[in-house]
Amino acid sequence: MTSSIPLQKARDYEKEQAARIPPASRPLFHLTPQVGWMNDPNGFCFYQGQFHLFFQYHPYSTQWGPMHWGHAVSDDLLHWQPCPCALAPDTPADASGCFSGSAVPLPDGRLLLVYTGVTETHHPDGVRQNQCIAVGDGTDFEKSPLNPVVRAELLPDTFSRQDFRDPKVWREPDGTYRMVIGNRHQTQCGTILLFRSDNAFDWQYTGEIDSSRNEYGQMWECPDFFTLDGEKVLLVSPQQMQARDEFHPGYGTVVLTGTFDDCTCHFTRESIHPIDYGFSFYAPQTALAPDGRRIMIAWMENWETCREAPHPHPWFSQMTLPRELSVVNGRLRQRPVREIETLWKDTRREEAKLEGETAFAGFCGHQIDLSVTVDFRSSACRLFFMDVARDSTRHVRISYETDRGELIFDRSHCGSLRDIVHIRRIPVSLEDSRLTLRLVMDLESIELFISDGETVITSVIPPSPEADGIVFFADQPVRLTAELHALA
Ligand code: FRU
Numbered sequence: 001m002t003s004s005i006p007l008q009k010a011r012d013y014e015k016e017q018a019a020r021i022p023p024a025s026r027p028l029f030h031l032t033p034q035v036g037w038m039n040d041p042n043g044f045c046f047y048q049g050q051f052h053l054f055f056q057y058h059p060y061s062t063q064w065g066p067m068h069w070g071h072a073v074s075d076d077l078l079h080w081q082p083c084p085c086a087l088a089p090d091t092p093a094d095a096s097g098c099f100s101g102s103a104v105p106l107p108d109g110r111l112l113l114v115y116t117g118v119t120e121t122h123h124p125d126g127v128r129q130n131q132c133i134a135v136g137d138g139t140d141f142e143k144s145p146l147n148p149v150v151r152a153e154l155l156p157d158t159f160s161r162q163d164f165r166d167p168k169v170w171r172e173p174d175g176t177y178r179m180v181i182g183n184r185h186q187t188q189c190g191t192i193l194l195f196r197s198d199n200a201f202d203w204q205y206t207g208e209i210d211s212s213r214n215e216y217g218q219m220w221e222c223p224d225f226f227t228l229d230g231e232k233v234l235l236v237s238p239q240q241m242q243a244r245d246e247f248h249p250g251y252g253t254v255v256l257t258g259t260f261d262d263c264t265c266h267f268t269r270e271s272i273h274p275i276d277y278g279f280s281f282y283a284p285q286t287a288l289a290p291d292g293r294r295i296m297i298a299w300m301e302n303w304e305t306c307r308e309a310p311h312p313h314p315w316f317s318q319m320t321l322p323r324e325l326s327v328v329n330g331r332l333r334q335r336p337v338r339e340i341e342t343l344w345k346d347t348r349r350e351e352a353k354l355e356g357e358t359a360f361a362g363f364c365g366h367q368i369d370l371s372v373t374v375d376f377r378s379s380a381c382r383l384f385f386m387d388v389a390r391d392s393t394r395h396v397r398i399s400y401e402t403d404r405g406e407l408i409f410d411r412s413h414c415g416s417l418r419d420i421v422h423i424r425r426i427p428v429s430l431e432d433s434r435l436t437l438r439l440v441m442d443l444e445s446i447e448l449f450i451s452d453g454e455t456v457i458t459s460v461i462p463p464s465p466e467a468d469g470i471v472f473f474a475d476q477p478v479r480l481t482a483e484l485h486a487l488a
Contacts, residue, residue, distance in 0.1 A: 043103035067097035190220030207265030390469035
């Protein structure tokens, strides 16, 4: 298989540039692109003994540009090996970009990639998004001469031809295939469409699974759809959302649970809530691990804030820590993949009656997995907080106000030089009067799992190597247990 000139150019460029970037300037266990810009995870799957993760990629600058697919593989979801760029926009069907998509191993041993091919003419409505395929051996992929294999013209007239993207494909137990794709209905509602195929190459439109119903955004991007713990789960990333209930405005992420009838394509929605309550989480995609775990990974950024973000490195952006999913009482629960325990070094544990501000000996670091339980039973404590990434001028503060039952994540003082959203306040109800927090930090990011992953807050922070302090505070005595694992 020979590479096209644009693909070979990207492969040569990333190899040459990546060799100049010191590995220590990257996070320890969060995937970054070899060089240049990265956004959505694509093609996340387990194939031939390894996890494969592709992603939206513009190697030539740290800004979004003509979309390629970058590629990395991992044995443990923590250490990622870079692979050569997988797709470049080099055919008439994808001349303006290879947008997001997914992957499925075929019974003949090849890996099938399905992605959105974007083309543009000079007409005002000249953008077209159609679905394309490429097959390969896990490194090199050949695009189908029949691309685009799923054309927007197949859709009923009420659906957009301009906003029709991000196919997520899977194989059913009976050997047939399904695919969900995001769209914008003419009523300006985000919607998810289902397609089916007997062979993964010829696709028929089946119907609409669910839509924003004028409530949760005007366009739904990057869908995923799977069964977990007896529930049908739909993940979507809406654009142009208005604030409502727990949802913040703008770009968000939403999980819907319910039941689904595959014959009638009828989804009965039972619950809806944000996937992540932080600032830096978008376009999640899942893969099934060989041991049956449903693992989710997302772009640890958001379109609202990424474009103006400082670009201190020749690469831009990271993926989140992969998370193990489950559904408990209609809510999506997320836990760091258990493989993270293989990085645990130097464990410290403290059990204390906390009053005022306390820094425990040896409690510090930037690459940490920290679990904290605060037991408010028979305590008059009204304010608890924990500072991380702290020095004399900087910190990220996680507070809990018992009167309001609210957790506040505040990164205003993390060293940010921009007037962007820095604070999130979210209701957290305590179980047995206990607050449980697990915080994973890797140089430039914090992922906070609250109540055993029932609620998650993800935030990037600027690199600040000196600010590695951890401090606890309570306004009245309260019992605290903290376990800190340095990660290496
Ligand atoms: C989501 C998204 C996708 C699209 C891709 C383009 O972040 O807008 O809908 O395929 O990014 O890079």
